Amino acid sequence: xxxxxxxxxxxxxxxxxxxxxxxxxxxxxxxxxxxxxxxxxxxxxxxxxxxxxxxxxxxxxxxxxxxxxxxxxxxxxxxxxxxxxxxxxxxxxxxxxxxxxxxxxxxxxxxxxxxxxxxxxxxxxxxxxxxxxxxxxxxxxxxxxxxxxxxxxxxxxxxxxxxxxxxxxxxxxxxxxxxxxxxxxxxxxxxxxxxxxxxxxxxxxxxxxxxxxxxxxxxxxxxxxxxxxxxxxxxxxxxxxxxxxxxxxxxxxxxx
Amino acid sequence: xxxxxxxxxxxxxxxxxxxxxxxxxxxxxxxxxxxxxxxxxxxxxxxxxxxxxxxxxxxxxxxxxxxxxxxxxxxxxxxxxxxxxxxxxxxxxxxxxxxxxxxxxxxxxxxxxxxxxxxxxxxxxxxxxxxxxxxxxxxxxxxxxxxxxxxxxxxxxxxxxxxxxxxxxxxxxxxxxxxxxxxxxxxxxxxxxxxxxxxxxxxxxxxxxxxxxxxxxxxxxxxxxxxxxxxxxxxxxxxxxxxxxxxxxxxxxxxxxxxxxxxxxxxxxxxxxxxxxxxxxxxxxxxxxxxxxxxxxxxxxxxxxxxxxxxxxxxxxxxxxxxxxxxxxxxxxxxxxxxxxxxxxxxxxxxxxxxxxxxxxxxxxxxxxxxxxxxxxxx
Numbered sequence: 122x123x124x125x126x127x128x129x130x131x132x133x134x135x136x137x138x139x140x141x142x143x144x145x146x147x148x149x150x151x152x153x154x155x156x157x158x159x160x161x162x163x164x165x166x167x168x169x170x171x172x173x174x175x176x177x178x179x180x181x182x183x184x185x186x187x188x189x190x191x192x193x194x195x196x197x198x199x200x201x202x203x204x205x206x207x208x209x210x211x212x213x214x215x216x217x218x219x220x221x222x223x224x225x226x227x228x229x230x231x232x233x234x235x236x237x238x239x240x241x242x243x244x245x246x247x248x249x250x251x252x253x254x255x256x257x258x259x260x261x262x263x264x265x266x267x268x269x270x271x272x273x274x275x276x277x278x279x280x281x282x283x284x285x286x287x288x289x290x291x292x293x294x295x296x297x298x299x300x301x302x303x304x305x306x307x308x309x310x311x312x313x314x315x316x317x318x319x320x321x322x323x324x325x326x327x328x329x330x331x332x333x334x335x336x337x338x339x340x341x342x343x344x345x346x347x348x349x350x351x352x353x354x355x356x357x358x359x360x361x362x363x364x365x366x367x368x369x370x371x372x373x374x375x376x377x
Numbered sequence: 378x379x380x381x382x383x384x385x386x387x388x389x390x391x392x393x394x395x396x397x398x399x400x401x402x403x404x405x406x407x408x409x410x411x412x413x414x415x416x417x418x419x420x421x422x423x424x425x426x427x428x429x430x431x432x433x434x435x436x437x438x439x440x441x442x443x444x445x446x447x448x449x450x451x452x453x454x455x456x457x458x459x460x461x462x463x464x465x466x467x468x469x470x471x472x473x474x475x476x477x478x479x480x481x482x483x484x485x486x487x488x489x490x491x492x493x494x495x496x497x498x499x500x501x502x503x504x505x506x507x508x509x510x511x512x513x514x515x516x517x518x519x520x521x522x523x524x525x526x527x528x529x530x531x532x533x534x535x536x537x538x539x540x541x542x543x544x545x546x547x548x549x550x551x552x553x554x555x556x557x558x559x560x561x562x563x564x565x566x567x568x569x570x571x572x573x574x575x576x577x578x579x580x581x582x583x584x585x586x587x588x589x590x591x592x593x594x595x596x597x598x599x600x601x602x603x604x605x606x607x608x609x610x611x612x613x614x615x616x617x618x619x620x621x622x623x624x625x626x627x628x629x630x631x632x633x634x635x636x637x638x639x640x641x642x643x644x645x646x647x648x649x650x651x652x653x654x655x656x657x658x659x660x661x662x663x664x665x666x667x668x669x670x671x672x673x674x675x676x677x678x679x680x681x682x683x684x685x686x687x688x689x690x691x692x693x694x695x696x697x698x699x700x701x702x703x704x705x706x707x708x709x710x711x712x713x714x715x716x717x718x719x720x721x722x723x724x725x726x727x728x729x730x731x732x733x734x735x736x737x738x739x740x741x742x743x744x745x746x747x748x749x750x751x752x753x754x755x756x
Contacts (some may be wrong), residue, residue, distance in 0.1 A: 192657055194387075310424065314440070
């Protein structure tokens with residue numbers, strides 16, 4: 122069983138996160154960069170299976186040179202090896218380009234199962250796992266609150282607006298997990314010290330046989346502006362019909 | 378030496394996550410309820426904190442004393458008491474790992490390293506503290522056993538630990554008559570006094586350990602007969618660095634809280650941080666901690682290298698860091714005003730916890746004696 126876990130370096134959600142208004146890209150210098158929390162949960166799902174079964178866990182990221190730090194964290198937690206997709210031509214890559222590159226890397230590396238977080242805390246696209254599954258032509262089971270992996274299949278629960286559903290798929294497959302899925306372990310001291318000795322493969326676009334000159338994004342950002350300052354919310358004072366007013370307010374916002 | 382390596386940054390980051398999530402939220406409650414969190418210690422053990430500088434073949438983490446200094450400072454930011462207990466436990470694990478034979482190491486160290494069993498260090502007696510060579514607990518050889526009689530005082534973890542490393546007198550020849558003997562908790566004749574009521578360090582038990590015809594095999598002797606005093610003193614070198622590091626962590630936390638408070642608290646129309654007199658006080662506190670930190674790192678480096686002046690440097694670092702730690706934390710109360718005196722804010726707890734660091738692992742008077750003797754011997 123070979124499991125690829127997708128990990129991403131994101132700005133720490135504890136700090137202020139800002140965009141570079143000139144490029145429309147994330148300002149990486151304005152906050153600490155960390156492994157996305159949801160990726161730690163995805164990795165925990167893989168490692169929990171590995172604890173009791175024969176499995177190889179590979180952490181895969183696409184990102185700038187600094188992303189090697191989060192690969193080291195994934196290796197410290199227990200991943201066996203890592204793949205770093207590193208290429209200057211990938212700066213500003215959108216979801217379509219990212220999915221193309223990751224799918225190519227997964228194909229090159231080989232896999233039985235790909236586990237991702239349901240959405241990143243920075244881009245919050247939430248569609249990358251589906252896009253990758255589509256490009257690979259394998260089944261997808263996304264937004265899983267729990268995951269059960271067996272030697273030839275994967276299953277799990279997904280909460281829906283009206284209840285929940287159980288999904289099953291034979292392998293190979295792509296799954297994405299929610300914050301409910303697993304509580305990630307801390308890396309222990311030995312894991313931290315061994316992380317550096319584990320293999321990290323770096324692949325460029327050329328290594329993947331992809332066109333380095335292709336556009337990294339299919340849309341163009343024409344304008345960016347800072348987030349407007351917060352304004353005071355709506356206050357409903359009860360003059361006998363507050364219940365109605367509240368219901369109307371929520372309905373207008375499509376909240377009920 | 379004056380900059381953390383990449384490995385050390387990763388180690389510290391993990392310890393910070395652990396201390397922030399598993400220690401800090403409970404520290405005040407554990408103090409107030411005198412709760413010894415054995416389950417959390419086991420979690421710490423699973424992360425490698427039970428045998429930080431124990432060799433890897435018996436489950437240790439195989440790290441350096443310098444690594445440990447960073448680890449203990451970070452742990453103490455979450456709770457100085459638990460950090461300090463983990464230091465004591467590590468001293469026990471390290472003693473058996475360093476001075477035990479193969480059988481002893483394999484028998485006791487793996488569980489200690491995992492913290493599924495806890496360790497206590499038994500040196501001090503009711504009438505022998507700083508003058509450790511005056512200890513009177515006896516271990517009398519009887520066939521293939523030693524029979525121990527006596528009382529040990531102020532023993533951290535007493536009653537909860539599974540393994541007691543006991544310094545006992547095997548002959549009446551002063552320091553050379555002391556031997557280090559491992560006594561398992563289940564040994565008949567071993568009993569404990571009541572949990573002492575004390576100023577701080579409430580989240581760990583402190584009690585007398587009482588030996589009444591306690592019989593253990595001679596195979597429980599660490600090293601040779603008469604090695605005990607040397608083993609005890611060697612253990613304390615590292616213990617002093619760790620306690621200093623724990624003082625740094627507790628005080629750094631108190632200083633960080635204070636800076637945040639002074640930025641937020643307004644008086645006379647502006648935040649307190651705008652009062653130059655208070656900023657000068659903060660600057661002094663920060664400088665004293667950084668000075669102490671430099672000493673701790675240097676002493677840890679000396680211990681890692683086995684430098685000839687390591688005993689002196691460890692003593693100096695312990696004295697400087699534990700004095701600075703208490704002083705800074707105490708001033709943090711003052712800068713918090715009445716709120717610093719309330720238990721809820723956690724500052725007064727840290728002050729109570731750090732106070733004892735000036736007394737134990739060799740009192741700070743003994744540190745000066747050790748330093749002074751090196752001068753007297755040279756000339």
